[in-house]
Amino acid sequence: MLLVDDEAPMRAVCRLNLELEGFDVLEAEEGREALALASRERPDLVLLDVMMPSMDGFDVARRLQSDPATRAIPVVFMTALAASDDRRRGFDAGGVGYVVKPFDPVYLGATVRHTLDRLAAGDRDGLRREVLDAP
Amino acid sequence: MTRRDWRRHTLAALIAVGGPGLITLLAREKRARDAAARDRRRAEASARAAERLQRAAEALSRAVSPADVLDAVLTSGVAAAEARAGMIAELSEDGTELIPIAWRGFPPELSERWGRFPVAAAYPMSEAVRTGEPVFIRSREELDARYPTLAMGPDTTYANVCLPLIVDDVTIGGLVFSFDSDQEFDERRRALKIALARQAAQALQRARMFEAVREAEGRVSFLAEASELLSRSLEYEVQMQRLADLAVPHLADWCTVDVLNESGEIERVAVAHEDPEEVAWGWEVHRRVPPRPDSLLGVPYVLRTGEAEFLPEVPRKLLATALESEPELAEILERVGVRSWICVPLKGHGRVLGALTLVGAESGRIFTNADLELAKALASRASLAIENALLYREAERRADAARALTYVGDAVVLVDSDEVVRYWNRAAELLLQVGRDDALGARAADAVPGWDALTAHAVPADASTGKRARAVTVPVVVAGVELWLSVAAVDFGDGSVYALRDRTEERVLEQARTDFVATASHELRTPLAAVYGSVRTLQRDDAELGDENRELLLSIIERETERLTEIVSQILLADQLGSDSFRVDAEACDLKLLTEEVVRAARVRAPKGIEVEVEAPPALPLVRGDEDKLRQVLVNLVENAIKYSPEGGNVVIRLEVSNGNGRIVVRDRGIGIAPADQQRIFEKFTRLDPGLSRGVGGTGLGLYITRELIARMGGTISVDSVPGSGSTFIVELPVQA
Numbered sequence: 025m026l027l028v029d030d031e032a033p034m035r036a037v038c039r040l041n042l043e044l045e046g047f048d049v050l051e052a053e054e055g056r057e058a059l060a061l062a063s064r065e066r067p068d069l070v071l072l073d074v075m076m077p078s079m080d081g082f083d084v085a086r087r088l089q090s091d092p093a094t095r096a097i098p099v100v101f102m103t104a105l106a107a108s109d110d111r112r113r114g115f116d117a118g119g120v121g122y123v124v125k126p127f128d129p130v131y132l133g134a135t136v137r138h139t140l141d142r143l144a145a146g147d148r149d150g151l152r153r154e155v156l157d158a159p
Numbered sequence: 160m161t162r163r164d165w166r167r168h169t170l171a172a173l174i175a176v177g178g179p180g181l182i183t184l185l186a187r188e189k190r191a192r193d194a195a196a197r198d199r200r201r202a203e204a205s206a207r208a209a210e211r212l213q214r215a216a217e218a219l220s221r222a223v224s225p226a227d228v229l230d231a232v233l234t235s236g237v238a239a240a241e242a243r244a245g246m247i248a249e250l251s252e253d254g255t256e257l258i259p260i261a262w263r264g265f266p267p268e269l270s271e272r273w274g275r276f277p278v279a280a281a282y283p284m285s286e287a288v289r290t291g292e293p294v295f296i297r298s299r300e301e302l303d304a305r306y307p308t309l310a311m312g313p314d315t316t317y318a319n320v321c322l323p324l325i326v327d328d329v330t331i332g333g334l335v336f337s338f339d340s341d342q343e344f345d346e347r348r349r350a351l352k353i354a355l356a357r358q359a360a361q362a363l364q365r366a367r368m369f370e371a372v373r374e375a376e377g378r379v380s381f382l383a384e385a386s387e388l389l390s391r392s393l394e395y396e397v398q399m400q401r402l403a404d405l406a407v408p409h410l411a412d413w414c415t416v417d418v419l420n421e422s423g424e425i426e427r428v429a430v431a432h433e434d435p436e437e438v439a440w441g442w443e444v445h446r447r448v449p450p451r452p453d454s455l456l457g458v459p460y461v462l463r464t465g466e467a468e469f470l471p472e473v474p475r476k477l478l479a480t481a482l483e484s485e486p487e488l489a490e491i492l493e494r495v496g497v498r499s500w501i502c503v504p505l506k507g508h509g510r511v512l513g514a515l516t517l518v519g520a521e522s523g524r525i526f527t528n529a530d531l532e533l534a535k536a537l538a539s540r541a542s543l544a545i546e547n548a549l550l551y552r553e554a555e556r557r558a559d560a561a562r563a564l565t566y567v568g569d570a571v572v573l574v575d576s577d578e579v580v581r582y583w584n585r586a587a588e589l590l591l592q593v594g595r596d597d598a599l600g601a602r603a604a605d606a607v608p609g610w611d612a613l614t615a616h617a618v619p620a621d622a623s624t625g626k627r628a629r630a631v632t633v634p635v636v637v638a639g640v641e642l643w644l645s646v647a648a649v650d651f652g653d654g655s656v657y658a659l660r661d662r663t664e665e666r667v668l669e670q671a672r673t674d675f676v677a678t679a680s681h682e683l684r685t686p687l688a689a690v691y692g693s694v695r696t697l698q699r700d701d702a703e704l705g706d707e708n709r710e711l712l713l714s715i716i717e718r719e720t721e722r723l724t725e726i727v728s729q730i731l732l733a734d735q736l737g738s739d740s741f742r743v744d745a746e747a748c749d750l751k752l753l754t755e756e757v758v759r760a761a762r763v764r765a766p767k768g769i770e771v772e773v774e775a776p777p778a779l780p781l782v783r784g785d786e787d788k789l790r791q792v793l794v795n796l797v798e799n800a801i802k803y804s805p806e807g808g809n810v811v812i813r814l815e816v817s818n819g820n821g822r823i824v825v826r827d828r829g830i831g832i833a834p835a836d837q838q839r840i841f842e843k844f845t846r847l848d849p850g851l852s853r854g855v856g857g858t859g860l861g862l863y864i865t866r867e868l869i870a871r872m873g874g875t876i877s878v879d880s881v882p883g884s885g886s887t888f889i890v891e892l893p894v895q896a
Contacts (some may be wrong), residue, residue, distance in 0.1 A: 031685055033715040037692035045701040054805075075681065077805035082358075092362070104684045126688030128695050 026065070028058040028084065029073035029102065037129050038071065045133025055079030059087055062094045062101065069121075069136055074114075078139045082117040089118040091157075098143055100136065102127070111155055120148060122155040138144035201347075207352050215355060218361035228366045232334065232359040233263035240320070240352055242336035247324075247359075248284060249332040251275070257333060265337065279309050284333045287321040291330060293353055294321040298341040318342035322356035326364040334359055363392035378533050380408065386540050395548035396428045402515075402541055403431035410533065411517035412524070413495065415441065417458045418513035418545065425450050425458060428513075436709070448487045457488075461502045461514045463836055464507040499526040503538040505760070507546035561737060568660070575654040578603045582656075590661055592638045607657075609635030609644075617657065619650035632662050638776065671843070675860075682726050686719035693719075733860040736867040743785040743871045747895040749813055750821055751779050753786065757793040758812060761801065768807030771797065775814040781895040782821035784872040784877050789892075795865045795887050796825040804829030808885065820874075820891040832884035840878065841866040 025047045029035045032053070039049045050065055052058035055074055072083035072090065088094040098122030101114045109124050109133060121139045123132070127147055142151050218235035222228040229247055236692040237245040244264025248257040255278055262270040278285050283306055284295045296302045296319040300310065318338040324331050334356050344352075388401045398417040405412035416429035430441035450459050461468050479489070498567055499519030505512045515538045519526055564571045564582070573582035583598040583606075591598075598606040607613065612633055620628035628647040635644050643666035646659045693712040697704070702710075735741045754773055762771050782789075793812075800810040808828030815822045832840060843863045869876045873893050880886035 029691065033687070033689035033719055034692065036715060037689060037696055040704070040708055041692075041696055044699065044704075104681050104688070109538075124689045127685055129692040130695050130699055150513060 026052065026058065026062055026067040026070045026097075028052045028055070028070065028081070030054055030076040031073070034073070038132060041129040041132050042136070045137075047133060047136070048143075053092075055081075055084040058084055059091075059094075062088060062097060063091065066094070067097060069140060070097055070099045071132075072099050072101050074101055074105055074110075082113055085114075085119055087116040092105050098139060100139055108156065115152055115156070120146075143148070205347065208239070208347070211235075211241075212351055212354060214612075216358050222362055222366060225363060225366040225370060228359070228362045231362070231577050233261055235353050236334075236359055237263060237336060239355055240336045241338075242320070243338040243339040246270075246273075246337075246640065247332060247334045247363075248335075250278070250288065250330060254278065256289060260332075270621035281306055283309070283319060283321040287323045288330055288333045291325060293323070293349070293356070294319075295344045295349065296320070297343065298767050307794050317343075320344070320352050322352060324356060324360035324363065326464040327359045331360060331364060339523035344728035344828075374529065378529075378536075381405070381533070382536055382540065385537055389540055389544040395545045395689045397430040398544050398548065399541065400431070402537070402544075403429035406517065406537070406760040407431045408433045408522070410523050410530065411501075411526075412520040413437075413441070413516070413518035415458075416513060416517045416541065417462070417516070419462060419511065425452065425462060441607040446492055448491060451485065451488075454485060454488070458502060458514045458516060461504050464512050465504045465506060465511045467504060467531065467535065468500065469526070470500040471526050473500050496520045499524060501526050501531055501534045503531075504536045505538050505542040505545060507542050507549075512542055512545050512549075570657075572598075572603070572607060572657045573654060573658065574603045574657070580606050581654065587659070589894050590637070590644075590659060591640075608637045609633070612642065613657070613659075614644050614648075617648045619648035619655045619657075622649050625770055628658075630658075630660075632666065657787055679726070679730065683723065686726075687721040689719040690716050690723075695745075729860050729864065733864055734837060736864060737843075739872070743788050745783050745872070746786065747781040747787050748784045748786050750789075750823065750892075752780050753773050753790055754812055754814060754823070757790060758796055761794075765801050765810075768806075769801055769804055770809045771801070772809060773814070774811060776816075778815060779814055780821065782892040783895045784892055785868075786876070788868045788872065792865050792868050792890065793823070795861045796823070796890070799861060800827035800829065800886070800888075803827060803831075803886070806830075812823045816894070817891065819894060821894050823890040823892075824887060825890075826885065828885040831884055831886050832878065834880075834881040834883050837878050837880060841876070 025042060027035055027038055027042070027049055028051075029038070030053050032097040035051050035053070042049050047121060048063055050067060052061050055078060058070070058072070061067075070085075072081045073086060081103065084100045085101075086118060088097060088099060098121070099117075101119050101121045103110070103114075106124045114122050120143060121127045121135065123135060127156060139151060142148070207623060215231070215235035215238070218231035219228060222231045232247060234247045237243070242264075244262075246263070246265065247261045248259045249257055250256070256275045256629060257278060258275040259273055260269070262722060276282060276285065278288055281615050283296060283302070287294045296305065299317045300342065302317075302319060317340055320336045320338075322334045322336075324334055336352065342348075369375070372470075379381075385402055386403055388405065389398050395418070403414040403416055414429070414431045417425050417427050420426045427445045428443070430438050432438050432441060450457065452463070454460060457470065460466075483489075495518060495519055497520055501517040503515050505515060516532055517526065517530070548620070564584045567584065568586055569580065570587035571584045572580060572587050575581050580598045580601050580603055581594075583595045585595075588594055589599070589605075593606055604610045610731055612635060616631045616633045617628075620626050628649045630645045630647040632643050634646045635642055640665075641660055643663045645660045645662045646657060648655050693715045697709065697712050754775070758771050758773050765771055797810065798810065804810065804827045804828070810828075811824075811826045813824040813826070840862050841861065867874050869890055869892070874891050876888060876890045878888050
């Protein structure tokens with residue numbers, strides 16, 4: 025699991041909860057670092073903040089998509105950008121999940137697991153509907 | 160010895176001389192005596208005739224007016240001719256008729272019976288005028304024989320002399336002398352009458368010319384007076400009333416002026432009569448019975464056709480016929496007692512502007528051609544005056560409008576129906592950066608930047624509906640700069656008016672506010688998310704956190720709560736800075752101490768890769784300011800320097816003294832600021848990164864607050880930056896005295 029967020033407190037909280045759920049967590053505080061880690065470590069999933077200095081999350085996602093080595097890694101966005109347009113942008117950038125801040129980190133592990141299950145079942149569209157149809 | 164004695168003596172001597180020749184001599188002497196007597200009588204008659212002719216000539220020379228001349232001819236002339244009666248007729252203008260103009264000595268029934276008669280008629284006077292030769296008729300018998308159609312009737316006229324009145328070979332009329340007995344006209348009498356006629360003709364002509372000159376002089380001075388008073392006002396209503404007042408009673412009994420107003424209605428602008436009560440009635444009756452535009456005569460007719468209407472003697476029958484359909488008008492004309500009528504159009508540039516009406520009524524005056532000409536001359540001057548007044552009025556109105564439009568802050572652009580620019584005010588020049596000379600006459604699409612975008616959004620409101628034009632705000636690039644222009648357009652049929660206003664500043668501020676809300680909510684959400692997340696994690700009972708993690712979460716909550724507090728207080732501070740009640744202290748502050756304190760805290764929070772250094776001389780004077788506010792300034796500048804150095808690089812804070820001021824220079828090696836934005840960054844709500852894509856946090860209030868605080872401490876802040884190479888902020892504060 026790769027966790028990307030420029031906010032250290034946020035990373036700490038997410039990491040703690042994910043580890044309690046039994047995930048191994050890698051951390052990156054900005055885009056370039058995230059791309060390097062993803063390419064090297066091939067995580068099962070990337071939790072990606074959108075608003076970061078230098079390179080935003082959508083950009084990072086697109087780069088992951090364009091690299092054959094990382095294309096298969098699913099991306100779940102974590103962001104305060106809650107508008108439906110932003111969610112669509114997230115999916116257009118190659119995301120399969122979208123978590124709106126502030127979220128309850130207690131359920132972050134469940135969300136990740138749900139996403140992986142759905143993808144394993146080949147139900148990418150279902151994930152998309154879940155996010156886009158959310159109020 | 161008497162003459163008789165001498166004769167007798169001579170006779171006796173002759174007889175004494177004797178002889179047969181004596182009888183012959185006596186007879187011869189008698190004949191000679193008779194001839195002498197005849198000669199004497201003739202000479203005496205001649206002398207009397209010459210004396211009468213002389214008297215007549217004197218009377219004629221004294222006569223000044225045509226009436227005086229006629230009187231002189233018919234008194235002195237008739238006496239000189241040893242006649243009983245006389246009559247003078249003038250030749251009509253077309254030369255076909257003779258019109259008796261003066262009678263003397265004829266029985267009244269005769270003069271009543273004789274009106275005008277043809278020159279071609281077989282009458283003695285006609286013949287005299289026709290041939291230019293006098294006609295002498297010795298007796299009634301001769302008259303009846305030569306002119307059987309004359310039918311003089313059983314009056315006492317016997318002999319007649321008809322003489323043509325000729326001046327400079329031009330026949331102007333005829334003169335008749337009538338006698339109450341048969342006459343023998345010997346050479347002498349004929350010559351006398353011919354001389355009389357010649358003198359009468361000359362006197363009459365002279366008198367007429369004199370009258371014509373006097374009239375002309377009167378007209379000229381009248382017209383001069385009219386012109387003068389017309390030039391005295393530019394209000395044509397005033398002018399026309401003055402003109403009408405001038406016309407009565409000298410020229411007419413009534414004078415009115417009507418004009419066609421802008422909506423094509425007949426508007427009376429002047430009524431004149433000698434009697435003010437009549438004038439009041441004239442106005443009232445015009446209101447009560449306004450002229451019907453389709454009327455067959457009078458003002459409406461003249462206005463409609465542009466033709467003058469001249470009725471020297473208004474025929475009652477015509478009036479009655481024409482006015483059958485307008486009984487009220489007939490009544491009015493009856494009340495006025497119209498005898499003679501002139502109505503002339505007032506024309507300007509081929510357009511009928513109005514009509515001038517002259518009415519001859521109670522005075523019994525009959526207008527002549529000369530009056531018509533005078534009325535026309537008057538009308539042409541009045542037309543000119545009205546046109547001038549209208550032009551002046553229009554010019555004034557346009558000047559007013561143009562003046563107003565020149566100074567109006569909005570750009571005003573008028574395009575005609577072919578989309579060619581017809582008006583371009585000063586604000587348009589400034590806003591659209593196109594000079595008036597270049598814009599006027601150009602196609603709007605060429606002259607107005609972004610014309611297509613403007614017209615695509617701003618649909619002109621139809622002026623005739625009176626609906627207000629709705630303004631829309633459209634982005635337009637003018638001289639390479641994007642401006643937000645609010646556009647409102649009105650279509651007035653022949654074209655459209657566009658009012659453009661620069662709303663760029665408002666738009667920027669509005670955008671900044673919107674961005675601020677987005678930014679502020681993000682700024683608030685980020686620490687909030689961390690606090691909420693930490694709390695929820697601490698509440699987990701499905702897993703053991705451990706003391707270390709519990710401690711971590713609590714410290715996150717503490718720090719993020721502080722951050723929230725800071726953001727909120729920054730927003731509040733920015734709000735307070737907007738009001739005058741915000742106060743700062745002026746105390747001595749140790750700049751060096753404060754800077755080191757701020758930098759220590761910053762180093763703790765700075766991300767890896769950024770070093771924060773301080774360069775300061777060993778001794779630095781105290782500056783005057785508010786310690787808390789100064790600390791805040793330093794925190795803002797140092798945090799900004801760190802925040803906008805995402806790629807790392809050192810941040811240097813240098814303290815120095817310059818021009819007697821304490822100076823703080825904060826330099827980073829970060830992303831920098833474009834020159835165009837270097838002033839904007841100190842404005843409220845300004846973030847150079849409204850899309851937040853860089854994710855650099857901040858409310859957009861930091862530099863605004865910094866600048867305001869420094870200004871309130873009597874200092875200044877400026878920036879120097881090269882994009883990509885970093886920024887340098889320079890603060891100067893007064894040194895504590």
